[in-house]
Every structure is written in structure tokens, then in C-alpha cells.
Amino acid sequence: MDIESINGVRYLDSLINRQSIASTPIIENNTVIDFSFLIQKFLSDLSAITDTPELKAELNTDQSLWSAIQQISSRYGIDSSLVKAVIKQESGFNPRAVSNAGALGLMQLMPATARELGVKDPMNPVENIEGGVKYLKMLLDRFKDVKKALAAYNAGPSFVERNGVENYPSETKDYINKVLMYKSQFDKKA
Template structure:
């Protein structure tokens, strides 16, 4: 049954009564004007069912400024120890209840694009280089706050070159969306992933990534770097299969046959999930996957070995190629 204007207005009045709202007096004029007024009274600001505005870009700037003077420490997300560039951005937004991905390449895809620096607003994310390897928070007036490099600290500086990307995460974010946070989480980080079409064993990356709470794209990127998706690969030190698990590690993960892609991916997902929970950082979790968690703890970051220093950016590059 199709309701006319009168029927719709009657339904709005019922909803107002159910919500405990006082209906506004019916204005004069046409029935269309009455309808618009009634609809505004039922759904507009003050009606009780429209969330208040969420945090603003200015709030992001204020949150970031709390970390001025914090030392730059690559891979660290703990302000008591130090922060790297993407950790600063993530921390400032997280302090406002907005969850962002961990690394700079992922943050350069969060929110929506801004055409150029002339259109940028305080709180926007500035990304630099291609592939992206540095991010900062725009302050306005060609200034930004960033954790620039080792030996430096979080500070305010001029925007010294044209950003390769500018992203706006906050326009006017409803409070409810911030509390939920899933509304702001990039699609690649939600419970299900996409974009693995054509990738070998995509269904297994999806299945076990979802099971253990690890991005399927991250698992696929690790497999790409470890074995180039070869389930029969064996390294010179004896690591086996698609995910290059050492025999002792495989046994500890309950993997009976590391050459079986299903078992290998399940074990690798379990291992990565453990490292992510422990280190709360994708780069550090990758370093632990390559060199062991003990090595990451001993060096309080990515171990200085040439292999691990090269391994982490290789996986990050593979992840970026998958759109992760």
C-alpha cells in the first residue's frame, strides 16, 4: 500500500510519539511544507536520533601535538619509547577513537583523497614518495607535524615537498561511527578481504586469515616473498613450503606437513597472529616471522641483520601491490 503525504505525516507522528518526542505545531502553508517541517522535526538535529558531530581535524592536530618532542624510533608504537611517522599518525587518530592501519602505505589509502595542498585542511594525512614511505599530519599554512627520521623527534616543520597523496579521514564523523570504528576502517582491514583474485591459494589466505584475525593480503604478501607461492620450496637453511616454516616451528604450530598449502597457511596465520598481538606492529611482526620474536625483543625493534632489514620492506611492498 502506498502512503500519501497525509499518511506519511501520520506515520511520522507515531514515530515521534514512540521516541518520546513532542511533535512540532503544524505550520501553515501547503501540505508539502507541512511534510518537510514534520520530517525535519522527526529526523533533524534535536530529534534525539541524529548523532552529534564527531572529532574534527583540529582535534587530530591537538592530539598529535601532545607527542611533540617524542623521539623517532622505527617500528615503535609506544610513546614512552618513541614513535615512527605512521605510529604518530595512528596514535593521534586512535586517541580520538578512530582506528587507522599501521603503516604509511596503508594510511595513504585511508579516508578519501584530497586534490592538492591548496585544498588540504588541518588533520589531513600527508603522504610522501612513491611507494609511500613517510606520512605526516597537516596543520595548515604549509605546516605539518611529523616524526621525521632516526635521531630526530616529533616536531612541526614546513611541508618541504609536494605530497604524493593527501587523505581526509574526518569530515564530520558521527559519534556513533567513531565509537563503532568499523565505519572508518579501510575495507582491506575489515573481517573479509577482497582483491586476491588471481593470487594462488587465495581461498586459503581468505579462510585462515579470517580464522586467525590476520589480513589475508598480508598472508599472501608473506607467501610471495617467502616462496613466490611455491608449495615445494626449500630454503638453504631448511625452511619448507609455501610459507617457509622451519620444521621445529611447524611442529610447534601443529603443522604435520609444511608442504601442504592448507596446513602451511593455517600455521603461518597462527604465527603471524601471535606476533601481531605481541608486538602490535606489522613491521615488527614481520621481523619476528623472519628472525624470531626473541631477536626483535633483544634489539628492541627490527634486528640489524641485512636479511631481516631487507625482508620487512619487501613484504610491505608486496602487500602494497596487493592493495593491502
């Protein structure tokens, strides 16, 4: 048997049976530690945790999320690339996102806005998208301009009406530019 040290960890290499004991870690007193039971326990626990219908559904959301975005966007007559861009900017596609201001979910709906839009559970991705797209459509109809609608989504409609395009804070200008950049990227992928 050979003992070899790699990065301060000592390993025992068996010359007799390299397949079964190869690179088994050992402690300084040369006691062999078998980590296989820990690995098996970890994998078993991981399987038990991830084998829930909720998590399986969540792990398989990419396709269903894209489908929901497409269907809801189409229903409201909004470009799905714009909706994806807003979601990317608002939450980074994290359905559990909560902002410091209290905005919730994928499209970061404020609780009062969510209630006004009929969203019962803003943390439910489909309900959140439905409410967010409905709100974005209302803003697009109201302002008749994508940049103004995005500014209103970010800073509030009354802010846009009071201040005009020239007086947007840098945060709102950055928001508009990032959303439009993401929209362009999603357009290229389509």
C-alpha cells in the same frame, strides 16, 4: 620441390602439397625425417603425466590457494594481503620451497615451529598456510606492531626482543620493506 636453409637447418617445401609436407626438416643426405610420430608420442606422454588427479589439483591451485588464504586469514583476523605478501616473499608461492636453513613450504615454516603449531605436513599448502598465519597472528599479538611481527617472522622473536628495531640486519630490513611493498600491491588488486 624446393630445398631452403633457415638458420642452418635444411627444409623441404613441396610445391605439390604444401599443407601436408610444408617445412619438413631433412638431413644433409636429403633423407626426409617425419617428426609427427615424435610429436604425437610426446603429446601422449605429456597427457598421461598431466592427467593425474594430483597434478590437476596442483595446476588448479590459484583459485583454491587464494580461497584458502582468504578463509584462514579471516579466521585469524589478519589481512589476507599481508599473508599473500609474506608468502610471496618467503616462497614466491612455491608450495614445494625448501630454504637452505630447512624452512618448508609456502610460508617457510621451520620444522620445529611447524610441529609447535600443530602442522603435520608442512609441504601441504593449506596446512602450511594455517600454521604460518597462526604464527604470524601470535607475533602480531606479541609485538603489537606489523613491522616488528614481520622482523620476528624473519629473524625470530627472541632476536627482535634482544636487538630492537634500530639493530635489525639489512636482510631483515629488506624483508620488512619487500613484504610491505607486496602487501601494497595485493591491496591494489583487491
